[in-house]
Amino acid sequence: MIASALLAVTVAFPRPGQTLPPVAASYMSGAVPRGVTNLVVQGKPVEIYRTGGWVTMVDLAEGENEVEIVADGVATNVVVMVERKPKPKLDAEGNPLPPPPPKVYEKLAYAADEAQTPPAGKSPAEVLVVIDPGHGGPKDTGAVSPHGFFEKDANLALARDVKAALVALGYRVEMTRESDVAVPLYDRARGACEKRADAFISIHHNATACDKDPRIVRYTAVYKWNDIGASLAAAINARMGGVLEGDIPNNGVMHANFAVTRNPQVPSCLVETDFITTPEGEEAIWNPARRRRIAAAIADGFADWASQSVP
Ligand SMILES: [Zn+2]
Incomplete structure (x- = not known):
């Protein structure tokens, strides 16, 4: 049986x-x-x-x-x-201790002090973009869809389409991985710094927290950490919001302390395209025509940002 x-x-x-x-x-x-x-x-x-x-x-x-x-x-x-609920930490008199202070993140050891400015004035052939398909390898699958598809594969499929769309616009593109291999998290941003890339875009698909209902949580968003990443995130999000209008809500630009967005040197952002954890999201993500439209929106958003004049 x-x-x-x-x-x-x-x-x-x-x-x-x-x-x-x-x-x-x-x-x-x-x-x-x-x-x-x-x-x-x-x-x-x-x-x-x-x-x-x-x-x-x-x-x-x-x-x-x-x-x-x-x-x-x-x-x-x-x-x-x-898991068992952790016991609250108490002081000597049995009162609950205040929450720990927020983490302070230090500059990436390999990054330059000077933040790079948007590459306005450069021709597309002089502009290098690093595209980072999130997760990868046997251990880091990312989120899992109802049919058991892995986020790492959805990320790579979209990243390949983003690369093709950027190359078609004349930009130079490098990927942090071209296949299903593990890449340490901090090596992803390190490569962009060492190559003095003009921008770094990490591609992901979202998942709800395990205690949230995936049927009611679905949106697109772009995450940034610092000021140099903010305008890149805004330009990409504007185009993504346009192409996904009437499909899924756009949560706009969100602040996030991800290892790949905290780059002090290279303008960086992280795209959370859609939610892989809802059956509707799972189906939409594997639609190649929709994926190419999203890829074109990311590339067009990048091009908008790259041609912005520096104030
Ligand atoms: Zn992810």
């Missing part, structure tokens, strides 16, 4: 046996084979999307949780672990 149970339904997140942080509820996602029309998770009916993907919220308790998934009468039980 195990074989038929495995055929009936797959679970992409949380993986069976996965340990989650201390949460009272988490999303669970997966896919059913064609023809399955009835899905019940933890006693509640769950909507199956056009592609067979599904997602729902499940209640969890500290320790071991057994979640029953019934697809057309065939049950699969998935065991998920939930």
